[in-house]
Amino acid sequence: MKKVGLYFGTFNPIHIGHLVIANHMAEYSDLDEIWFVVTPVSPFKKKKNLLANNHRYEMVYLATKDYPKLQPSKIEFDLPEPNYTINTLVHLDEKYGDGYSFSLIMGEDNLKGFHKWKNYEVILENHEIFVYPRLSEGKIEHQFESHPKIHRVNAPIMEISSTFIRKAHNEGKNIRPMLPEPVxxxxxxxxxYR
Structure with a gap:
């Protein structure tokens, strides 16, 4: 059975922080592959500064094409909006069947709000979650502190954000070192982003 970690995001744009985290998960966990699931619309984000789906997918493709364990995915492009993780997981389980097992990859900041996700109990019942550290403040719900399906991975702390990159680029700053060269x-x- 192939174990796939799903790394959801708008990737607007994908940057080296995303790649470092995904590669670390592929190399230092029992996940076989990491799929970058390009989200058309996040229920928690506004749509106005999102590049078109095809452009964000193309940048993820360009960023991952030289890494066999990292794959782009546009699986959510054809699913009803807004995109809820539970719906995507059900769709993937139906599409890929018994040959694959899907886990979530999320930052510690997302784990803090995980209890607000649609059907989070069902997600935890059927899928593992791999959590990477963040510098953010806040309290993690007690139920997630030592849950057997939640695995903390001691990945590098990456505090680069797509928002910062877009803003800096718009201001004429050099953002090139923060992006994979083809991106x-x-x-x-x-x-x-100009």
């Missing part, structure tokens, strides 16, 4: 080339050629 920088694509973003620059398309004149995004």
């Amino acid at each position: 920088w080339v694509y973003l620059d050629e398309m004149n995004f």
